[in-house]
Amino acid sequence: MKRLPIFLFTISIFFLTGLTTVDAQTQTDTIKFKEKYGLRVGADISKLIRSFVEEDYSGFELMGDYRVYKNYYAAAEIGNESMAYDSNTLAVTAKGSYIKVGADYNAYENWTGMENMIIIGARYGFTTFSQTLEGYTIYTDSQYFPPNVIQGPFESKGLTASWIELMVGIKVEVLNNLYLGGNVQLKRRVTQTTPRDFDNLIIPGFNRTYDDSFFGVGYSYGISYLIPLYKKAKN
């Protein structure tokens, strides 16, 4: 979780620089500027970096959005993750694929010629995955007897989970049609199948779960490219 504050800090700088560069523009032209409509495809960089840096993580995510109408975008992500969770008493790993579909709304009113975004998005996420209990220790208050350590792996296949997600983020056009963007996500689990006499401690796409809570959090930081299909005047 320590990564998140750093990430928020990074995107806040990003956000500020994105807005201040707008100042350089002048509003003298009266020509009606046409805005680009098209399909934007990209990949999550943060998951790639984590795959290299973290020993027990590997994952990738492809994302795409399509501008449907004015400030409204249809959006989706598809990904695959393999992750681990360790505590004093047990260790689990999980791997699986997920898909998220939903919509983005651009709450940022661009200056003429700019096409940046402050995104408010909603998604429905679904994953199929497997979770493996690598091993555990029977919890006892008394340390008198030697601990009872049970070695796995015990794999539970064919698990599913679904959730709804609210996200906020930004996308900044850094080069023509090339965007850098990040977002934070608040997730609420809707359904899940759990292993027998156990629980889902980590869920691909949803990240770690919390006992007694349906909520989860996540983030994404990615690069994407806009394939312009047509242009339409802003009115």
Next chain:
Amino acid sequence: MFRKTINFKGRNIVFAALALVLLTIGCQKDDICPESTATTPLIKVLFLDAENLDQDDAKSVVNLTVKAINVVGLEDTLIKRSTTSQIEIPLNTNANVTDYELTEYARVLGDTTTNIENPPNTDLINITYNRNQQYLNRACGYRILYENLQVKISKPEGDTSENWIQKITVKDSILENETTTYISIYH
């Protein structure tokens, strides 16, 4: 200038969502098993007066020493020379049997005095049970619940003295938490 560029409603939603995300992270419990959780239970042992079996009067054992035996690598004593009428003992979660040595009038280590009024007397209790694993939560992991608890009294090999324990009863064979009495020892 900022006021113009972000539409007002959108900005409110952004801040509300950010606040919600931060709150969610901030309010989560650490992954530490709370002490109040009923994990693998200890067995409560009551020492009662054997002269009035129906009364169930508490009767303290003088200088009681309790030590598990027949466990590889275990040399520690659980209870040392305690005068008490009530103890809590763990069971070995690695096996379906736990053997304890219960010594009354236990002496200080190195004390070899003979001809004393109350010589040390060691009885063995053999506890057998079935173990049931149960998942609790992320922080505590798994616990073991014991079923079909049975207790037998014996003497260490070669010890010809009389048992100081007269009778043992197990009140409940299913152990769910640590607050209930399970083994009564009459002496």
